[in-house]
Amino acid sequence: MSSTPLSSTRRTSLGRLKERAATDRAALHEILDAGRICHLGVVIDGSPRVVPTGYGHSGDTLYLHGSTGASSLLAGPSQEICVTVTHVDGLVLARSLFHHSVNYRSAMIYGTPRRLTDPDEKLTGLRAITERLVPGQWDVARPPNPKELAATTVLALSLEEASVKVRQGPPGDDEEDYALDLWAGVLPVREVFGDPVPDPRLRPGIPAPAHVTSMVGPTAVPSEAAGQA
Amino acid sequence: MSSTPLSSTRRTSLGRLKERAATDRAALHEILDAGRICHLGVVIDGSPRVVPTGYGHSGDTLYLHGSTGASSLLAGPSQEICVTVTHVDGLVLARSLFHHSVNYRSAMIYGTPRRLTDPDEKLTGLRAITERLVPGQWDVARPPNPKELAATTVLALSLEEASVKVRQGPPGDDEEDYALDLWAGVLPVREVFGDPVPDPRLRPGIPAPAHVTSMVGPTAVPSEAAGQA
Numbered sequence: 001m002s003s004t005p006l007s008s009t010r011r012t013s014l015g016r017l018k019e020r021a022a023t024d025r026a027a028l029h030e031i032l033d034a035g036r037i038c039h040l041g042v043v044i045d046g047s048p049r050v051v052p053t054g055y056g057h058s059g060d061t062l063y064l065h066g067s068t069g070a071s072s073l074l075a076g077p078s079q080e081i082c083v084t085v086t087h088v089d090g091l092v093l094a095r096s097l098f099h100h101s102v103n104y105r106s107a108m109i110y111g112t113p114r115r116l117t118d119p120d121e122k123l124t125g126l127r128a129i130t131e132r133l134v135p136g137q138w139d140v141a142r143p144p145n146p147k148e149l150a151a152t153t154v155l156a157l158s159l160e161e162a163s164v165k166v167r168q169g170p171p172g173d174d175e176e177d178y179a180l181d182l183w184a185g186v187l188p189v190r191e192v193f194g195d196p197v198p199d200p201r202l203r204p205g206i207p208a209p210a211h212v213t214s215m216v217g218p219t220a221v222p223s224e225a226a227g228q229a
Numbered sequence: 230m231s232s233t234p235l236s237s238t239r240r241t242s243l244g245r246l247k248e249r250a251a252t253d254r255a256a257l258h259e260i261l262d263a264g265r266i267c268h269l270g271v272v273i274d275g276s277p278r279v280v281p282t283g284y285g286h287s288g289d290t291l292y293l294h295g296s297t298g299a300s301s302l303l304a305g306p307s308q309e310i311c312v313t314v315t316h317v318d319g320l321v322l323a324r325s326l327f328h329h330s331v332n333y334r335s336a337m338i339y340g341t342p343r344r345l346t347d348p349d350e351k352l353t354g355l356r357a358i359t360e361r362l363v364p365g366q367w368d369v370a371r372p373p374n375p376k377e378l379a380a381t382t383v384l385a386l387s388l389e390e391a392s393v394k395v396r397q398g399p400p401g402d403d404e405e406d407y408a409l410d411l412w413a414g415v416l417p418v419r420e421v422f423g424d425p426v427p428d429p430r431l432r433p434g435i436p437a438p439a440h441v442t443s444m445v446g447p448t449a450v451p452s453e454a455a456g457q458a
Contacts, residue, residue, distance in 0.1 A: 011273065037317055037331065039268035041277035044240065048270035048277050050313040052335050084279040088266055090426075091363055093441065096371040098381070100359060102266065106281050130329060134320055134416070141326045142406055148327040170428040177371055183435045187363070187444060188423035197319075199399040199413040206412045212322065215416060 009161055011110065027164045031085055031107040032057050036133055040064060041082040055083065056128025057159065062109055063125035064155045083109045083157060090186040094171035095178070101167060103186060109162045113155035119146075125154040136211030193217065238390055240339065256393045260314055260336040261286050265362055269293060270311040284312065285357025291338055291386045292354035299382065312338045312386060319415040323400035324407065330396060332415060338391045342384035348375075354383040365440030422446065 038055040041048055056063045062083060090103035116122045123144070130138045144152070171184050193215045196208040267284045270277055285292045291312060319332035345351045352373070359367045373381070400413050422444045425437040 011276075011278070036320070037315065037333075039270075039279050039281075039313060039315070041268075041270045041279035041311075043272050043275070043277050046272070047240075047309040047339065048272050048279075048311045049240070050268050050270035050277075050279050050311045050337065052268075052313065052315040052317075052333065054331065080276040082270075082277045082279045084268060084281065086266065086268070086281040088281075091265070091422075093363060093366060093425075094370065096373075096377075097355065097359055097367065098373050098377040100362060100366065100370070102283065102362070104266075104281065108279065110276065126326065130326055133329060133331070134322060137322060137329065138326065141322075141329070141411065142324055142409060144325075144327050148325075152327070170426075170430070173430075178430055178432075180371060181432070181435065182370065183425075183437050183441070184428040184431055185437065186426045186428075187441060188426060190421055190423065192419055192421045193320075194417035194419065196322075196412075197399075197415045197417060199415075201399070201407055202413055203407075203410070206410065208412050208414065212412070212416060 028107050028162050031105050034087055035085040038083045038085045054129050054133055056132040058128045060159045062157045062159055063128050065129055066153050068151055068153045080112050088189050090188045092171050092186055093184055095173045095180045095182045095184050099171055099173050103168050106165045109159055111157050111161055113157040116154040116156055119149055122154045257336050257391050260334050263316055264314040267312045267314045283358050283362055285361040287357045289388045291388055292357050293384045294358055295382050297380055297382045309341050317418050319417045321400050321415055322413055324402045324409045324411045324413050328400055328402050332397050335394045338388055340386050340390055342386040345383040345385055348378055351383045
């Protein structure tokens with residue numbers, strides 16, 4: 001994991017709450033490593049559109065994919081996009097309503113993506129996206145055939161211009177409010193995988209593989225996210 | 230809950246996979262009722278920006294808030310925004326990599342927000358946002374004072390132009406792939422609240438209130454989200 005400082009273009013330098021900007025490239029990769037879904041922002045006819053979609057990353061490149069007919073991806077190659085990955089770690093209950101907040105980790109990546117045309121490079125991107133969703137699936141599932149590959153748009157976006165915002169720890173109340181007779185603290189939030197549900201058309205005698213069953217249970221969450229300062 | 234059909238402007242009429250578009254306004258409200266965080270898309274200097282933030286809704290209005298200095302909110306009142314709320318319900322593992330997918334519920338709302346100036350209307354919006362985060366907090370925490378209220382931007386966005394996309398159920402493989410000797414199914418995903426973590430500065434003898442402790446455990450997830458067709 002690299003420790004190169006993040007970019008500091010105007011929009012990736014936070015205008016406020018600078019203490020929440022972790023200017024470490026390692027933090028960017030940690031956030032991407034912990035997620036499966038991003039929110040892709042594009043501009044269509046001058047207006048913003050925000051679409052949830054899967055992503056993958058490898059080295060300094062983030063990959064997105066979709067149908068060749070997806071308007072959100074068609075808009076991408078000709079112009080800038082913004083990709084945001086967010087983890088909600090806790091609800092922050094302060095004594096004052098004003099200081100209620102959310103503990104979260106968020107990464108935003110800006111850039112003009114490149115539409116991949118080389119089949120090998122497209123497969124590299126699709127592998128990264130699949131392995132982000134369920135590590136281990138790429139090597140067991142039936143690979144894309146040429147027709148499926150042709151029907152899939154894969155975009156590559158440099159991770160160069162990015163920003164990271166993190167809020168962790170207990171509420172930060174106004175000094176006089178600490179005397180109030182009110183509970184305050186953090187309600188931790190985490191993502192949990194339930195037991196795998198077999199496809200109703202699954203052939204008999206095929207158990208869920210270990211790389212799937214091993215995901216069941218709570219996903220990792222940084223200890224400081226639970227509210228410890 | 231209303232059952233008015235959703236809008237059908239060009240961008241809210243899906244260009245593909247129309248079967249995933251639930252054209253029922255009730256579905257929009259169900260998705261908003263189940264979330265706490267949205268992704269707000271704005272256009273700044275011609276480029277998209279996607280920011281995670283809290284939201285609330287009441288009737289046909291969605292509310293957003295932030296510091297008066299937040300550039301993402303400052304961009305809003307003069308131009309269109311897009312607000313997307315997404316729930317990930319399951320990872321869909323197909324026999325072919327091509328048909329891997331995600332079970333999700335997503336709502337997108339478009340419009341030009343109105344910046345609230347009337348203090349009572351701002352309080353209505355802030356109450357909706359707080360009660361979405363942790364129901365019950367508005368009535369117990371210390372209310373905003375005039376200075377705090379003045380330092381908070383509250384935007385109101387009509388829910389009129391919206392679209393809903395839902396994908397649920399088992400994988401949809403190509404017919405010939407069902408004969409493969411591969412596991413397929415859905416790995417359910419849900420959000421879970423852990424035990425409340427008291428603020429280190431909490432005064433002794435103040436227990437977490439019932440409206441907080443009652444949130445601990447798995448949040449509701451529609452039964453069909455687990456992969457049942």
